[in-house]
Amino acid sequence: MASRVSLKSKGKSSGGKGSKGMEEKSTSQCLKEWSTWAMKKAKVITHYGFIPLVIIIGMNSEPKPQLYQLLTPV
Incomplete structure (x- = not known):
């Protein structure tokens, strides 16, 4: 059987508050x-x-290594 996915709104609804949400x-x-x-x-x-x-x-330290020397694990 295939299951149905229900889409529900996660946000706050603006029921009754009008545009005062940010002011409060x-x-x-x-x-x-x-x-x-x-x-x-x-x-x-x-x-x-x-x-x-x-x-x-690492590249600005002394002695100055090459980029491949910094990236190789040896």
């Missing part, structure tokens, strides 16, 4: 949302930037 947020709620957004962005930047950072630091 408290300062602590805005700070919490901003910090969550910033941590997500920092996680992505760290994930994709760590290895290039190590390669750049």
Whole structure:
């Protein structure tokens, strides 16, 4: 038997509040949302930037190695 997939809305519905949704947020709620957004962005930047950072630091050290010397495991 094939199962049916039910699509449900995950977002908040705007029932009854009108356009006052942004005005009613408290300062602590805005700070919490901003910090969550910033941590997500920092996680992505760290994930994709760590290895290039190590390669750049390694290429600027003494003695100056070639790129293939940095990338080979020997």
